[in-house]
Amino acid sequence: MAGLAAAFGSGAMTNTIGDIEDADVILVTGSNTTENHPVLSRHIKRAVSFKGTKLLLVDPRRIKLAGFADMWLRQKLGTDVAWLNGMMRVIISENLYDQEFVENRTVAFDDLKKTVEKYTPEYVQEITGINANDLKKAARLYARAKAASIIYCMGITQHTSGTDNVKSLANLAMLCGNMGIRGGGVNPLRGQNNVQGACDLGGLPNVFSGYQPVTDEAARNKMENAWGVTGLPDKIGLTATQMIPKAHDGELKALYVIGENPLVSDPDLNHAEKSLANLDFFVVQDIFLTETAKMADVVLPSKCFAEKEGTFANTERLVQRVRKAVEPPGQALDDWKITCEIGERMGFPMSYQSSRSIMDEIASVTPSYAGINYDRIEQNGLHWPCPNENHPGTPILHQSQFTCGKGNFHAIEYRPAAEDIDDEYPLYLTTGRVLYHYHTGTMTMKSEGLNERVPDCFVEISSEDADKYKIKNGTMVTIASRRGNISAAANVSSKAVAGTVFIPFHFAEAAANRLTNAALDPVSRIPEYKVCAVKMSKSA
């Protein structure tokens, strides 16, 4: 998100889910779309199968979309900047870029041009393993499309170079004038139902709702007036990935966690566990007694989505209604109600009639949500920005200009992943989700049917590695990194690439994140879940 915001001035999916089918070329990278966003993936598959759209897939694993791809490039883990720079070099040197767009709508093209100069297809092949000729073909395919859509997910962002990867995708899209048109754009897929909304409504250390910076005095004054307070803090706060080490060092004394399970989802879990144990006071608000909640001093029961009134903002910035269908169990309350009660008891009046009245307050202090209210979204949602009550919403961003005026090219050099393989840890590990489970499994593992499909953790390995380590399908193996080890059954699969193992991170009892590296992207503070070095052995 930080990468897109730097390029365009706004860090959200630029286009809608529906207009994927209008693309001539779709570039998918770092997204196992059919398993993580199945309903969105049908648009990609429909476009390819029935509308003549070409799919360019760049992914190390033989994911299902490989079967739909016109071109499939398998890069080495963590080398995305290199192949993207390489594609741009081809496009510039063959004069396939959109000169008019670059001139009128962007700045800093010369810096980009200079930087990508050295990324010749041959040099890129050395770094990424992608055949030089294939890279040229892929570059031409993308550049010649009338409208080309870029779709990416955590396979791009969960690297120490994640922000650079995203900026590079933005570079590519701008270079070819694929912004602000149907079937184009740069489209990050949000992995959780309301990541977009949590970002939109101030769930970030640097901004109030609507991305109004806490460092901006005018924004602080506005919120102080609206909320009836003085002295709102002007210093950017800690990210989640900074809070854990601060807890470990004793600087952070208390943590209030709502609806998250960092004790399965955080990187380097052994370290995270110690950090949380070090807190003076730990509050967890959730629908289940999760691994995280079990460590808390106070646990507060909340309603789940089926018991709530409210709204979610989806990955395409569409704000849609959530409605109550059933009564909550026991004494469970709305999350907002619980938080307001704590605020009231700390001497701050926070009393609301309903979620509807909270949305009205959101609209009054958040320019991009100003035109959104429950009456307008009763039937269909609205895409923000929606600046007033007569505005129809904005399905496609950056149509005549970028949010920040002109789009910024970023000249970016390739940097290798934080941890490389060596003699002791000779295999790469990458992590992700499977179709039948969701995040830390808190919800999906309550369904017998989903458990029947994928009951346990597994280690996906290539047949080459299976031969090398004399491992059969189902053999229990131990995977160890510098940070920890777990055991799970081997799943010898044609999806895997030799030299790399894949482990889904859903399972607390064999948590992949005991292995992962907590090294962070310097800007976004996202951990490098997608690359670390491990070793494999048969379990004793």
Add this chain to the structure above:
Amino acid sequence: MASKNTIQLNGNEFSFEPGETILEVAAENSIDIPTLCHLKNTTPTGSCNVCVVEVKDEPDLLKACSTPASSGMVITTESPGVFESRKATIKLLLASGNHNCAVRGSDTTDWIGFQLSVQGNDQSDDLCPVWGDCQLQDLAYRYQVSAPVFDESKTPFPTETVNPFIVRDFSRCIKCEKCVKACNEIQVNNAISVGYKGSETKIVAADDKPLKDSDCVFCGECIQVCPVGALTEKDIRYRVRPWEMNKIRTTCSYCGVGCQIYLHVKDNRVVKVSGVEDTAPNFGSLCVKGRFGFDFINSPERLSSPLIRENGVLRKAGWDEALNLVADQFKSIITEHGADSIGVLTSARITNEDNYIVNKFTRAVLKTNNIDHCARL
């Protein structure tokens, strides 16, 4: 003289786009032509024969779903001929399998024998599991059709119940192929196809394997489009009747696509989920988690009361006790160590309204900007 690209439907003139079928033009203009096999946004199969209409100067009735509109056509959608044809078609379909609704039995003396044979097949003494939510039943009622029992021969294929989600009851399949279209052209999972020929026709997965051993990913699109009782949710088949459920529209809580769903509720329990059709972003489609992963809502493991740690273990507490404790602890930690010694992790799972309140609480009450969520994880 008809102008270019217009047709006459039941005496009124309508314009059309080249390539549109009669059925599509009719639908756009709110003229109802019944069909059992047509699925929007897929190529027509023309398999059910229900959508026939009368076109002036054509010797035979034509299928509205697969006949393109052409200039000057004069079409009647409910003539006596059309009516008789549909009646005959529905009668055949009704007699073709285990359609044991009361409609089916109304003019046969052998209803009891038929019902008993179906009961044996289904191990249930009830009427058809989709009674009240069946398009064939609706049409039989609309056209006042009942069907004789031609024979009670067992259907050639046993019901498949070996996967956790979907029951495939071939005895009620009318071979409309809507599920095949949904699987191949809407979800593009390419898991099922039409297998065998003639009276042996069967919708098959892979080489006629159970769904669980095929490419099926259990999105359930096939259940959603099945017009009869051939494909049903395993969980509620014969257990929950269509009219016992209330439908509430909401937004799915799994990934970021934000599918519009109906939660079907019986006795304060969500018992089924279906996709909301004709609306973005999903137009009725769902995935296996969205359609079948709802058990957590009513799980006995849900937290139902606040808990407070005492002597190392969590014990139940009332709201006042828990909330006062949290407020007092936050206050004393702020006094002792400053506001920035507290961190808040809000959530990508809770609503916009919830998130806004956590943002306000963190900044205005705690007076820190230490707030984040798992967007990075």
